[in-house]
Amino acid sequence: MSLSRCRLTANGEGELTGIQLNDKSFEQFEDLHLYVIGLVGGDQPDSFRESAEIEIDADYQLKYEYVIKAVTAVTGYRNDNEDIVKLIEKIRFSPPKTPAG
Numbered sequence: 711m712s713l714s715r716c717r718l719t720a721n722g723e724g725e726l727t728g729i730q731l732n733d734k735s736f737e738q739f740e741d742l743h744l745y746v747i748g749l750v751g752g753d754q755p756d757s758f759r760e761s762a763e764i765e766i767d768a769d770y771q772l773k774y775e776y777v778i779k780a781v782t783a784v785t786g787y788r789n790d791n792e793d794i795v796k797l798i799e800k801i802r803f804s805p806p807k808t809p810a811g
Contacts, residue, residue: 714749714764714798716742716780720772729780731764743783750797762797767804 719728729736736742750762764784768777786796 714762716764716766716784718766718768718772718776718780720769720776722771724771724773726772726776739779739783742780743787746784746797747787763800763802764798765802765804768806770806770808 714732717728717730718726719730721727729739729742731742731745734745736745766777766780768780781801784798784801786794789795
């Protein structure tokens with residue numbers, strides 16, 4: 711699996727206005743999470759977890775809490791047995807770009 715790009719956009723107050731993974735948009739982080747499970751295979755034995763990689767590209771003014779929610783949505787979850795299921799472990803961040811103006 712190649713590198714995926716997660717784009718997080720914000721308004722002037724730093725509130726989240728958009729979540730996008732490659733060319734697909736999501737209304738909330740739970741939707742992103744479910745999509746990533748489908749992409750990398752969740753706890754299936756032949757998943758793409760080992761090679762999955764994501765780059766988070768967030769607007770400069772985005773509040774940090776949304777970046778943490780994005781990281782949480784793509785990195786893993788606890789299954790019904792309370793075991794940790796890893797999803798994407800290789801995460802990098804785009805360098806912040808100062809807003810124009």
